[in-house]
Amino acid sequence: MNLQEEMSSLVEEYKSSGLTQKSFSEQKGIGFHKFNYWYRKLRDEQSRGATGFMPVRTQGSSLPAETVEVVYPNGVKLRVPGGDLSLLSNLIKLY
Structure with a gap:
């Protein structure tokens, strides 16, 4: 299990624990700031979608039609x- 999978598992466990992030991270022997970083990172990835892709917006551009930015x-x-x-x-x- 890589670090991201491990932290993802801990974040899911935290969500159902009813504890504060500080209490949970202390119980698991993880630094609060490290846990909070992973919590925010995984939350932001989920809000963008599991792939990590960002939405593409098209707008008027001076670029030729055959060029993609x-x-x-x-x-x-x-x-x-x-x-x-x-x-x-x-x-x-x-x-």
Whole structure:
């Protein structure tokens, strides 16, 4: 079991425990801040969807129709040919 799976399991256990995050993390021998980080991280992933993909918004652009712009959550923007689906797939998987 990797760390993300382990923390996901603990977060689910916490949700049904009725305890505060501080009490739960103390009982499990985990630092409060570490547990809180994983709780927020997993909650945010669930709110975006299990895949971690972010919604794509289309808007008027000066880019040619055959160009696709990929914008990562950290602000990095990439412009790639829209017809190259394997390249787009690989770029999405990189993040």
